Amino acid sequence: MTVRFGGLTAVHDLDLDVPDRGIFALVGPNGAGKTTLINALSRVCRQVEGSIRLDGVDVLSLAPHQAVRAGIARSFQRAELFPTLTVLENLLVGLHSAMKTGLSGALMTPAARAEEKAARQRAERVLRELDLWELRGAAPGDLPYGHQKLLDVARALVSAPKLLLLDEPFAGLTDAETPRLLDCISAAGKRCAVLMIEHHFELLEGVAERMTVIDFGRKVAEGAPAAMRDDPEVVRCYLGTGRERATAEAAC
């Protein structure tokens, strides 16, 4: 696929194949087109040429809101939560497509109440998995940033997608929060395909089966994370040479 914004080509003739289970990482320097790729896959970005297919469904024919029903859920780089709703309600919005109740819900009909109850149980399970259950009634804005990121992932997970897109889920997490999310993503990888943008090679080596390195919108390398570390192209565009790395580390 190719994504162009006016004269700028953000994603250039990129070919990506993701099996239906497992964790796949997308890495590359800033501006490489990683987030644009996720936006294209989740239909947030509409200027896509080429084709995207999920289980035989033509993703490009879907409206943005239909992506979830087709099985594509996502998180955001800066946790785009709904601040006027509670933590639990944020997750329930994630189930919007899975629910049917219309305006009749305001009349509290038995069918509407049953559906609401089932949705709350589903959301409860995900919140407990991420240790967020205690905070279900809180406003997302009152949570520490790391918890907001966890909630963003939880909101994407709750719809039980086929393809879970995570945009830097670990950025901003504390050391205590990281393993929690890692476990959760590993578990999700057994149920569905997880495509995530992540910069930490150490994190990826433990969980990701495959890694795609992109730069200037093009695929530079692809393979197991361990092998990528020494790939000359990856080192050139992303990790930097040994000397540059040493300087960078010294600067930190």
Place this chain on the structure above:
Amino acid sequence: MPQRAALVLVALCALLPLALQTIGERQVYWLFVVSEFFVFAIVAVSLDLLMGRTGQISLGHAGFVALGAYSAAILNQRFGLDLLAGMVVGGVLAGVASLVLGFPATRLRGHYLGIVTLGFGIAVDQIALKWDSLTGGDQGIHLHRPMLLGLDVGTPVRMYYVALIALVVTALLVYCLGQTRIGRAFAAIKDSEIAAAAMGVPVARTKVLAFICSAFLAGAAGAIYAFLAGFVAPENFGIESSLLFFAMVVVGGMGSIGGAIGGAVVVDAVKNAAATVSGLSLAILGGMIVLVVLFFPGGLKALLQRRRRAAAPVSGLDGVARQDA
């Protein structure tokens, strides 16, 4: 706690007619003033559903009230339609109008809906004024005695209870809607359209739905107003009235039913108090909107919440306690 406070307030309102009996003749006037307030509060709650909950602006809500009031009045005068049928017809017509206006406007981001509704609000009372054959022009329309399901509700006290019950039902419906899939989708759109769409909310369609719900309630309120006043005329539904409803929601703090009703109390009281000097009430209202936006952007809602928080100084987790209570 807020539920208990609401119950007490409703009970007090239900007892008010008894208390007013002690003031003799003047009770008719006061019953009308409070009943009229109930109707305005319904419109404020409906507008808050659109502005506070969904983040869409309407500057011409009096247009929907007018549509409801005129359709109920015309059908009552010509075919003897009763109050409940008038509310349904008035609400549905207002809803249809909002669909026509909202469908193109809500597809665009930003405040296009505000501009479109402003034009609508300006046009409606002029149409009512000029279309004599249907609306009676500046003479207006007199209604027959209001009937509700075969029951004569044509006394001030009975109309008072009709308006009170309508307000309570509206508040309950809007509250319950907020706890459902659709109500959450409204809030999600206000908070982040991109995230809402990514969660499967059809943004444009849901905005139109919020607009229709809001217009329906405003139209139904218009029908009640027509029967309450026994008379409709264009001057009740001008752009001034739209600004009045707008001010109620802003003063209320947006996004809370209690705030909208509180805002209606404040704004209606100012309007009535300043009614003797022409032009003064609008000047005060304009000043009030400016002051609220500058110094209390959260309006009455935020003031109430601050007091509640101060009363119960728990950590950042007080939301948990609230949910469990």
